Amino acid sequence: MFFQKKRYVLILDDLWKAFLLDKVGILEPSISNGCKLVLTTRSLEVCRKMECRAVKVELLTEDKALNLFMSKVEEHQTVLTPKVKEIATKVSKECARLPLAITTIAGSMRGVNDICEWRNALNELTSSTKQIMDNESMMFERLKFSYSHLNEEKLQHCFLYCALYPEDDIIPREELIEYWIAEGLIAEMNSIEAMFDKGHAILNKLINPCLLESHTNIHKEEFVRLHDLIRDMALKITSTSPRFMAKAGEGLERVPYEDWSEDLERVS
Known part of the structure; x- marks a missing residue:
């Protein structure tokens, strides 16, 4: 296809x-x-083999990381007290200036102004990575x-179910809720409409902390x-309990x- 083009800029993401x-x-x-080719990858080896000029994307500065963290935590007019903000700053540092970690952890703590919860979050983060x-x-x-702070087992199971879809797949909300209902992840209610409403509420709870x-x-x-x-991360969790096998797109003959x-609960 590109042989027919005179000039192009082609961007390949996550190679x-x-x-x-x-x-x-x-x-x-x-x-x-x-013609120009731009690619993003986490592998320097890929850059070398593709004979590209490597441009390393640096981590956020400490100031930018803290600003991003606080902007996510204080969305929806939440204002942290000075003592809570002091601990929140330490939590932000535990995110190691990584935008995705900052966004998901801040999303999990959004709206929380209880100093005990913030101290507990800091303890959990430091002890888990020590x-x-x-x-x-x-x-x-x-x-x-962020997964652990969902606090409800049903929410966690609904989140893990999404990992059965192929990587980068765009998942229709209604289809996903139908599967949750069929799998018994949403309890029987008075009507299908009520069950779909419950499904949409669960999805919103997963979107709010940026897990989806x-x-x-x-x-x-x-x-x-x-x-x-x-x-x-979800697949790493499901490699032990609950046990999933996600080989979406590979075909059964390759497994x-x-x-x-015998302990597999779900297979894709």
């Missing part, structure tokens, strides 16, 4: 593997043809904080999606026999 451009019909960018040395595990523990992202298309249809790192165990 995990290097590939040959001409194998997929993309004209090799050069100064002479004026013995962890690698950055990836530390990131998962920080994201898991909300989307609307041009036809005003409503969807949700999981950020890929939050989906990875090793030993992956099928």
